[in-house]
Amino acid sequence: MLTPALPTLSLAKSVREDADIVVVGFTRDGESPVIPGLPESLVKAYTKKVGQNPAALAEDLGAKPKLGSTTLLPSVDGTKLLAVGLGEGAASLSDLRSAAATGVRAARSAGATKVAVALAAHDPETVRAVAEGAVLGSYTYAGLVSTEPSTAPVEQITVVADAKQADGKQSALTDQVTQAAIIAGAQLTAREWVNAPANLLYPETFAEEALAHARRAKVTTEVLGPEELAAQGYGGITAVGGGSAHLPRLTRLEYAPRNAKAHLVLVGKGITFDAGGLDLKTADGMYTMKSDMAGAAAVIAATVAIAELELDIHVTAYAAMAENLPSDTAYRPSDVLTMYGGTTVENANTDAEGRLVMADALARANADQADLVVDVATLTGACMVALGMNAFGIFSDSEEVTGRVQDATEAAGERGWPLPIPAETAEELESKVADLKSSGGRYGGASTAAAFLRRFVAADTAWAHLDIAGPSFTDKARGENSPGGTGVGVRTLIELARGMQA
Incomplete structure (x- = not known):
C-alpha cells in the first residue's frame, strides 16, 4: 500500500x-x-x-x-x-x-x-x-x-x-x-495517492489501494472492471479510459451504520494521468497531471475516515478511475457516447474528459436515492482563473445546499467559494447530433462543466459540485500544505457528513 x-x-x-x-x-x-x-x-x-x-x-x-x-x-x-x-x-x-x-x-x-x-x-x-x-x-x-x-x-x-x-x-x-x-x-x-507517480498508481492499482484502505473500517467495497463497465453501459468511463493499456475501473465504497437517518453520496474524479487524449496537452501542461485523481482520493479517504469516526450517517462513494491517453483506441472529438442510463453526449474535446467519467458515476448514483450528492473533481482551468490556486469552487442550483457546503468548508478550515450556474449556460451544451455536448464555448467554462454534471443527477436530488482544480496541488509549502498533493476536500466532506447526522 x-x-x-x-x-x-x-x-x-x-x-x-x-x-x-x-x-x-x-x-x-x-x-x-x-x-x-x-x-x-x-x-x-x-x-x-x-x-x-x-x-x-x-x-x-x-x-x-x-x-x-x-x-x-x-x-x-x-x-x-x-x-x-x-x-x-x-x-x-x-x-x-x-x-x-x-x-x-x-x-x-x-x-x-x-x-x-x-x-x-x-x-x-x-x-x-x-x-x-x-x-x-x-x-x-x-x-x-x-x-x-x-x-x-x-x-x-x-x-x-x-x-x-x-x-x-x-x-x-x-x-x-x-x-x-x-x-x-x-x-x-x-x-500520498496524489503524489504517487502515474506508472505506479493507475486505475487497477488505485482501485486496489481503495479496497485495502477501506479494510480499516466498516466499509463495504465493489469494483467494476472494464468488461463490467462496457456491459453495463458506462460509455463515458469506457471511452475516456480506452486509449490506455491501463483500463478503467469504477470503485464503490459504502458505510451504512444501523441508525443513520441521512444518506450522503460522494463522487470523485479519478483520472490517474491526463495527457489530454487526442486533444493533447502541452508538455508543461501535463507534467502535474498525475494529480488529476485528487477528487477520487478525497472521497475515498473521507469515506473511510467518516467510518472510523463512527459518524451516524450513511455514506456511499464512487471513484471513477481512468487514464486519458492518445492511441489508436482513444476516443475522438465529435464522437457520440452513450452514457450510463442512456443519455447521449457529443464529445467536444478529449481533454474535457473528467466530466464524462463523472457523469457516468453520477448517473449510477441516482439509484442510491441520496439526500445529498456531492461530486469532487479537478475539473476546469476556468475555475483556477476565477478563484486562483488556493480556493475551490462550489456549484449548486440550491442556495440551501450551497450554504450547507460553505458551512462545512468553514468548519473544516478549507477555502470554498460559491460560483453560479446561469440558466443560459444550458444553451452552451446544445448539440445537433446528441442529447447534449460535453463542452461549450470559451467563457464561463467552470459553470458550463457544472451545468453538464447537473444533467446526470436526478432533478429532485440535492446536489453540489466542488471544482478543486486550483488547490489540489501546490509547488510550495504554505500553512498546512507541503509541496505536492494537498488532500483538499477531505476535511470539508467529513464536516459535511458530521453536520448531516441525525
Missing part, C-alpha cells in the same frame, strides 16, 4: 522532557511581544539562563507576529523553543491550524523527531485545529529515492493543553486529538 508515515499524536498537560523542540506562538499585546500559554517553568528557565523572558528573546532574534514566520531560540536546559507567528489580534482556528503545521515543519527541518506543540489551545475546537495542523505539517512525500532523506521524519507529536484553563474536561480534549489523528491521517492518505 501507498501509506504515509504518520507520527504518533497525543495530548499532555505539560511539555514532555523528551521533546526535541517545543513549538510556541508569537504575537503582540500592544507594543509588548507575547508567547501566549508558555509554561511558567520554561519562562523561568529562559529568564534565569539568558537574562530575559522567551518572548523578548524571540523578538531580539527577529521573531515577527506574521502568520507563518518562524524563529528558533537557543537551547536552555535541553529545551529548544520554536516561535511561530500567530498573526495580529486573536488567532482563528485556521490560524492555529496553519501555525501548528508551520511550526512542526520548521521543527523537522531543524532535526527534531519529537515535537511538543504549545499554542495556548485549551478548548476542544482549538485543540483539534492545532492537532490537525501539527500532523499535516509533519508530512513530506518520501518519494522513491535510493538515498536516505536529509532529515528524519517526525515520529512523535504532543499537543500541550490543560482543559482546566478553559473550565473543561481533559477527556473532551483527548477525544478531539483522537479525531484529529483520523482526519489529518485521511488527508495525508489522499496526499
Whole structure:
C-alpha cells in the first residue's frame, strides 16, 4: 500500500522532557511581544539562563507576529523553543491550524523527531485545529529515492493543553486529538495517492489501494472492471479510459451504520494521468497531471475516515478511475457516447474528459436515492482563473445546499467559494447530433462543466459540485500544505457528513 508515515499524536498537560523542540506562538499585546500559554517553568528557565523572558528573546532574534514566520531560540536546559507567528489580534482556528503545521515543519527541518506543540489551545475546537495542523505539517512525500532523506521524519507529536484553563474536561480534549489523528491521517492518505507517480498508481492499482484502505473500517467495497463497465453501459468511463493499456475501473465504497437517518453520496474524479487524449496537452501542461485523481482520493479517504469516526450517517462513494491517453483506441472529438442510463453526449474535446467519467458515476448514483450528492473533481482551468490556486469552487442550483457546503468548508478550515450556474449556460451544451455536448464555448467554462454534471443527477436530488482544480496541488509549502498533493476536500466532506447526522 501507498501509506504515509504518520507520527504518533497525543495530548499532555505539560511539555514532555523528551521533546526535541517545543513549538510556541508569537504575537503582540500592544507594543509588548507575547508567547501566549508558555509554561511558567520554561519562562523561568529562559529568564534565569539568558537574562530575559522567551518572548523578548524571540523578538531580539527577529521573531515577527506574521502568520507563518518562524524563529528558533537557543537551547536552555535541553529545551529548544520554536516561535511561530500567530498573526495580529486573536488567532482563528485556521490560524492555529496553519501555525501548528508551520511550526512542526520548521521543527523537522531543524532535526527534531519529537515535537511538543504549545499554542495556548485549551478548548476542544482549538485543540483539534492545532492537532490537525501539527500532523499535516509533519508530512513530506518520501518519494522513491535510493538515498536516505536529509532529515528524519517526525515520529512523535504532543499537543500541550490543560482543559482546566478553559473550565473543561481533559477527556473532551483527548477525544478531539483522537479525531484529529483520523482526519489529518485521511488527508495525508489522499496526499500520498496524489503524489504517487502515474506508472505506479493507475486505475487497477488505485482501485486496489481503495479496497485495502477501506479494510480499516466498516466499509463495504465493489469494483467494476472494464468488461463490467462496457456491459453495463458506462460509455463515458469506457471511452475516456480506452486509449490506455491501463483500463478503467469504477470503485464503490459504502458505510451504512444501523441508525443513520441521512444518506450522503460522494463522487470523485479519478483520472490517474491526463495527457489530454487526442486533444493533447502541452508538455508543461501535463507534467502535474498525475494529480488529476485528487477528487477520487478525497472521497475515498473521507469515506473511510467518516467510518472510523463512527459518524451516524450513511455514506456511499464512487471513484471513477481512468487514464486519458492518445492511441489508436482513444476516443475522438465529435464522437457520440452513450452514457450510463442512456443519455447521449457529443464529445467536444478529449481533454474535457473528467466530466464524462463523472457523469457516468453520477448517473449510477441516482439509484442510491441520496439526500445529498456531492461530486469532487479537478475539473476546469476556468475555475483556477476565477478563484486562483488556493480556493475551490462550489456549484449548486440550491442556495440551501450551497450554504450547507460553505458551512462545512468553514468548519473544516478549507477555502470554498460559491460560483453560479446561469440558466443560459444550458444553451452552451446544445448539440445537433446528441442529447447534449460535453463542452461549450470559451467563457464561463467552470459553470458550463457544472451545468453538464447537473444533467446526470436526478432533478429532485440535492446536489453540489466542488471544482478543486486550483488547490489540489501546490509547488510550495504554505500553512498546512507541503509541496505536492494537498488532500483538499477531505476535511470539508467529513464536516459535511458530521453536520448531516441525525
